[in-house]
Amino acid sequence: MTRVGKYHVALIGVAVLILLMALVRIISGQDDLTSSGLIASALTLAVPIGLAGLGGLWAERAGVVNIGLEGMMVLGTWFAGWAGYQWGPVAALVAGLLGGALGGLLHAIATVTFGVDHIISGVAINLLGPGITRFLSEVLYKEGTPAADAGAGITTSAAVTGSTWEVSLPVLSDGPDLLGKLESTHWFLLADVAGILRGLTHNVNILVILAVLLLPLTFFVLWRTAFGLRLRSAGENPWAAESLGVNVYLIKYIAVVISGAFAGLGGVFLVFGADKYVEGQTQGRGFIGLAAMIFGNWRPGGLAAGASLFGYTEALRLRTSTAVISLFLFGALLLLIYLGMQIRRLTSAELEARGVKQYTLMAASALGMVILFWLWLTVDQLPGEFVFITPHVVTLLVLLVASQRLRMPKADGVVYRRGEQH
Known part of the structure; x- marks a missing residue:
């Protein structure tokens, strides 16, 4: 399939998803499924996950597994809070980037220079991040210090003022609120499209726009420049790249430091959302970002889809627990479409070649569709515990499905030594 063809398929897929969401909204009566408020919340929740995943993509495309994203994000949050209350949001942004980059540098020194196992080094970064930040808080935020007088405590920084940088995108959200009026009509599809567009364009944080722009920028740098070709090689x-004169050590260092900086930027976004640093505010988003990157097959577009999925389900959980039940119907309809596509290929050579495995997958999909539809018909209220873990369950299920087509970089996690090809 050509690249243009892939873009067409992606656009058709987005259109089908919006149509399904509109259909589910009409059938279930849950108007919040495509409301501008939900979409705006989903975008806000997806950004730190997407930034962490973007950091993982840079490191792993260079062959360094980075499960230390969570620790790097923690460093970003603390340094952003520390600098932000003293010198403002711009200083918080710079300090958060540098804090995350510092974590990336430590990971690069351990893995690239000393050849430490990438997983062990990542775990160490995840342990060091919270430990270092707690130590710094106890030293700099204790009673009697200027920070404590400004409102800081052992587990929180003082407030970062002026961190709300919001803009409304021109044409769609300037002037009369036409999208809001269309959304309020609740008309099939038209109101859904208006709600989605309004949520994506009305009162958008500048950091959100920056994070979204980083996705195509990453694609351009990694897939359209000589530097990106060297990094991916x-x-x-790495030994083939070395034979062509590429300084593999330097490339890996640059990639992992950039990886940490992106994770730190995700931490800055969390600090700006809360107007201060709070201990534990990352809540595992670094790990979820890593999962989103794997779901996206180590590519920016797929990463954006994975982060958006988690952000949407998390926003749905936070705004209304009853709407979560509508996900059962949505999943059943998706499985129905999948089965329809497979049935059309029953006589194709590809399906015959896959044999029993493909038929088993189809049978499991049919069973899952029936179960999801039955749950939607019979369940009126989900237990609070299940509602809380819904985003994580959805992420795991999608990863299980997507794992059939994943292809990681061949030398990802391999310890590289110049001249010692394995």
Whole structure:
């Protein structure tokens, strides 16, 4: 399939998803499914996950597994809170980037220079991040210090003022609120599209726009420049890259430091959302970002889809627990479409070649569709515990499905030593 063809398929897929969401909204009566408020919340929740995943993508494309994203994000949150209350949001942004980059540098020194196992080093970063920040808080935020007088405590920084940088995108959200009026009509599809567009364009934080722009920028740098080709070659076959004169050590260092900086930027976004640093505010988003990157098959577009999925389900959980039940119907309809596509290929050579495995997958999909539809018909109220873990369950299920087509960089996680090809 050509690249243009892939873009067409992606656009058709987005259109089908919006149509399904509109249909589910009409059938279930849950108007919040495509409301501008939900979409805006989903975008806000998806950004730190997407930034962490973007950091993982840079590191792993260069062949360095980075499960230390959570620790790097923690460093970003603390340094953003520390600098932000003293010198303002711009200083918080810079300090958060540098804090995350520091974590990336530590990971690069351990894995690239000393050849430490990437997983062990990542775990160490995840342990060091909270430990270092707690130590710094106890030293700098204790009673009697200027920070404590400004409102800081052992587990929180003082408030970061002026961190709300919101804009409304021109044309769609300036002037009369036409999208809001269309959304309030609740007309099929038209109101849904208006709600989605309004949520994506009305009162958007500048950091959100920056994070979204980083996705195509990453694609351009990694897939359209000589530097990107060298970086990806270091993740596929570093010894072949070495034979062509590429400084693999330097490339890996740059990639992992950038990886940490992106994770730190995700931490800055969390600090701006809360107007201060709070201990534990990352809540595992670094790990979820890593999962989103894997779901996206180590590519920016797929990463954006994975982060958006988690952000949407998390926003749905936070805004209304009853609407979560509508996900059962949505999942059943998706499985129905999948089965329809497979049935159309029953006589194709590809389906015959896959044999029993494909038929088993189809049978499991049919069973899952029936179960989801039955749950939607019979369940009126989900237990609070299940509602709380819904985003994580959805993420795991999608990862299980997507794992059939994943292809990681060939030298990802391999310890590289110049001249010692394995």
